Amino acid sequence: MLRIEKIPVDSIYVPAARRKTLHPETVRILAEDILENGMKVPIQVRPDGARYVLVEGLHRLEAAKWLGETAIDAYLVQARRH
Structure with a gap:
């Protein structure tokens, strides 16, 4: 079973290819939902030395x-490097 951990946001690396899929309007809508309802699903990251890589x-x-x-909140997962 995966365990939820609190991860510092500034220690999370986002690969360049993944960053290209970012939609600012989706971020704004999601931020408003998080304010009202909280974060429903943790993100997934994999450890990479002293940092974490967003999965x-x-x-x-x-x-x-x-x-x-x-x-x-994040799940630590074992993921294949791209």
């Missing part, structure tokens, strides 16, 4: 940053 949840991560959050 899933770019829009949730960006929404948390937009809201000024310094940490985010």
Whole structure:
């Protein structure tokens, strides 16, 4: 079973290819939903030395940053490097 951990948002690396899929309007809408209802699904990251690499949840991560959050709930997963 996966365990939720609080991860500092500034220690999460987003690969360039994944960043290209970012839609600012989706981030804004999601941030408003998080304010009203909280974060429903944690993001997924994989450990990579002293940092974490985002596996899933770019829009949730960006929404948390937009809201000024310094940490985010995340699942630590084992994922293949691209």
